[in-house]
Amino acid sequence: MLLRGKTALITGCNRGIGRAILEKYAEHGAVIYANARCPHSLDVLAGELGEKYNTEIIPVYFNVTDKEAVKQCYLRIRQERNQLDVLVNNAGIMRDALIGMVDDKIIEDVFSVNVYAVITMIQYAVRIMSRQNKGSIINLASIVGEMGNPGQTVYAASKGAVIALTKTLAKELCSRHIRVNAIAPGMIDTDMFRSIGEARMKESIARIGYGRLGYPDEIADAAVFLASDMAAYITGQIVGVNGSTII
Numbered sequence: 001m002l003l004r005g006k007t008a009l010i011t012g013c014n015r016g017i018g019r020a021i022l023e024k025y026a027e028h029g030a031v032i033y034a035n036a037r038c039p040h041s042l043d044v045l046a047g048e049l050g051e052k053y054n055t056e057i058i059p060v061y062f063n064v065t066d067k068e069a070v071k072q073c074y075l076r077i078r079q080e081r082n083q084l085d086v087l088v089n090n091a092g093i094m095r096d097a098l099i100g101m102v103d104d105k106i107i108e109d110v111f112s113v114n115v116y117a118v119i120t121m122i123q124y125a126v127r128i129m130s131r132q133n134k135g136s137i138i139n140l141a142s143i144v145g146e147m148g149n150p151g152q153t154v155y156a157a158s159k160g161a162v163i164a165l166t167k168t169l170a171k172e173l174c175s176r177h178i179r180v181n182a183i184a185p186g187m188i189d190t191d192m193f194r195s196i197g198e199a200r201m202k203e204s205i206a207r208i209g210y211g212r213l214g215y216p217d218e219i220a221d222a223a224v225f226l227a228s229d230m231a232a233y234i235t236g237q238i239v240g241v242n243g244s245t246i247i
């Protein structure tokens, strides 16, 4: 029960890595504001997990790029609990294109979700965490944000930005005891990874030392650790979870 007594907000909980983090956080006793875009898509799951792990899961439906909706979510958290210990910026999108095919729409879409929204989410979280004089912010970066990958200029640049803002905010917020870390997954078995297609998947898996894709649960374990008091002296770190992947 590493997260008992903590309140967490997680974006993009309806599938993939976010869903795995949602379940692990529930298992560890956190009260969770669980975000998804599609109204009611988490209602049943939130009820089931809340009952199974004897905790409270509150679905909050909004698009992370909708600033007014984000604001309303934080107002609700302040009114209902006046506490936020953990923010997990998980929601993200990937749009692959070789440089000649990159257009403004791809850049705007990817940066809106992967970077702009992450900054907005953090701005509101910091207001609550500053008053508490503690908090943990966890951003989902990517191995390609550190290492680069052909055909992923825009996505890799957005995740590079996440890494830079993580390191910067860790320095800016340490006096308020707000820790800011990122997880940089390698290739994880989710819809996002599978969207690259069968041929590229095989070629990609050949570059993983462990010889297999990562499981969403393996990212969630790192997210539990970083949110917990076991990581009390860890900030500004980019935690690679990639089974020894060479890109």
Ligand SMILES: NC(=O)c1ccc[n+]([C@@H]2O[C@H](COP(=O)([O-])OP(=O)(O)OC[C@H]3O[C@@H](n4cnc5c(N)ncnc54)[C@H](OP(=O)(O)O)[C@@H]3O)[C@@H](O)[C@H]2O)c1
Pocket (backbone or CB within 6 Å): 011, 012, 013, 014, 015, 016, 017, 018, 036, 037, 038, 062, 063, 064, 065, 089, 090, 091, 092, 093, 094, 113, 140, 141, 142, 143, 184, 185, 186, 187, 188, 189, 190, 191, 192, 193
């Ligand atoms: N899978 C990997 O190999 C891998 C590797 C490195 C990093 N990552 C990062 O890990 C995070 C999770 O990835 P994943 O593999 O779980 O991806 P995924 O299976 O594609 O799921 C993405 C999640 O983000 C949500 N989302 C996207 N845009 C949103 C928006 N505007 N507002 C609210 N929610 C939004 C999606 O909601 P909808 O269902 O409504 O679309 C979905 O819940 C992402 O930041 C990704 O970049 C993944």
